[in-house]
Amino acid sequence: MSDLLTFHFDVDGDDFTSAGQASVQIKKNLRQLGISPDTIRRVSIAMYEGEINMVIHAGGGEADVSVSEDQVIIVLKDQGPGIPNIEQAMQEGFSTAPDAIRSLGFGAGMGLPNMKRYTDFMNIESEVGKGTTITMKVNI
Amino acid sequence: MTVNDLLKVEGFSSVVLCEADREIQGVYIGDLLSWVMGRAKSGDAWITIMSNVNTLAVATLADTSCIILAEGVSLDEGVKETAQAKGINVISTPLSSYSAALKLYSVLKL
Numbered sequence: 001m002s003d004l005l006t007f008h009f010d011v012d013g014d015d016f017t018s019a020g021q022a023s024v025q026i027k028k029n030l031r032q033l034g035i036s037p038d039t040i041r042r043v044s045i046a047m048y049e050g051e052i053n054m055v056i057h058a059g060g061g062e063a064d065v066s067v068s069e070d071q072v073i074i075v076l077k078d079q080g081p082g083i084p085n086i087e088q089a090m091q092e093g094f095s096t097a098p099d100a101i102r103s104l105g106f107g108a109g110m111g112l113p114n115m116k117r118y119t120d121f122m123n124i125e126s127e128v129g130k131g132t133t134i135t136m137k138v139n140i
Numbered sequence: 141m142t143v144n145d146l147l148k149v150e151g152f153s154s155v156v157l158c159e160a161d162r163e164i165q166g167v168y169i170g171d172l173l174s175w176v177m178g179r180a181k182s183g184d185a186w187i188t189i190m191s192n193v194n195t196l197a198v199a200t201l202a203d204t205s206c207i208i209l210a211e212g213v214s215l216d217e218g219v220k221e222t223a224q225a226k227g228i229n230v231i232s233t234p235l236s237s238y239s240a241a242l243k244l245y246s247v248l249k250l
Contacts, residue, residue, distance in 0.1 A: 017192070017193045017194070019194065020194065020197030020201070023201060024197060027201065037182065037203075045178060045201055045202075048197065048201050052174075052194075104173075104192050104194055105171055105172055105173040105190045105195065106172075108175060110174035114177070117178065
């Protein structure tokens with residue numbers, strides 16, 4: 001596809017306070033492209049949750065977003081500890097986040113369920129000890 | 141009612157005011173950021189006691205009209221600067237979330 005727009009971000013794993021920069025940037029980029037507010041909202045929420053997950057659990061990672069005529073594809077890749085039980089991780093309220101993270105208002109076990117809720121497609125590939133790659137698609 | 145109008149109501153004071161004309165279209169209360177991000181609507185005034193920098197990111201993504209810090213919660217100087225840079229309205233009130241919501245209900249006429 002010649003009209004595919006791509007964006008790449010490195011998500012810094014050391015700095016929890018800067019998490020969200022990639023999703024805020026994507027929000028701006030999509031707005032400039034004239035994408036509808038509802039789609040932008042869904043993309044940026046799903047991406048922010050993914051970013052936060054990478055910072056909390058995986059020491060950071062990479063985010064790639066591509067925009068075509070009919071969909072936005074987000075790929076989040078990390079070399080973290082992996083998810084041993086994806087089905088369990090997908091349950092609302094299930095969380096392995098440490099207390100320090102909870103005191104910041106995260107770690108409620110809503111991250112992955114929110115990502116699924118706000119996208120039209122989500123796939124998780126994860127290997128314990130190797131890392132996790134999440135692919136999400138939002139139809140425009 | 142705009143954010144600026146709300147600041148004229150007793151008990152609400154400005155911490156960071158970037159977009160005073162922003163219309164308050166509803167109210168959402170919550171402290172779990174993921175929950176708020178998924179549920180708050182664009183234009184809502186968001187009442188919370190969370191005042192870290194991630195609160196600002198959630199306000200940006202959910203596109204709330206303002207953050208209302210309840211119970212007299214304050215913002216650290218660094219967070220305040222970030223709010224300014226991101227253009228986020230932050231209001232403070234000594235009221236509890238519940239009392240703040242009641243007051244908003246009476247003045248917003250939603």
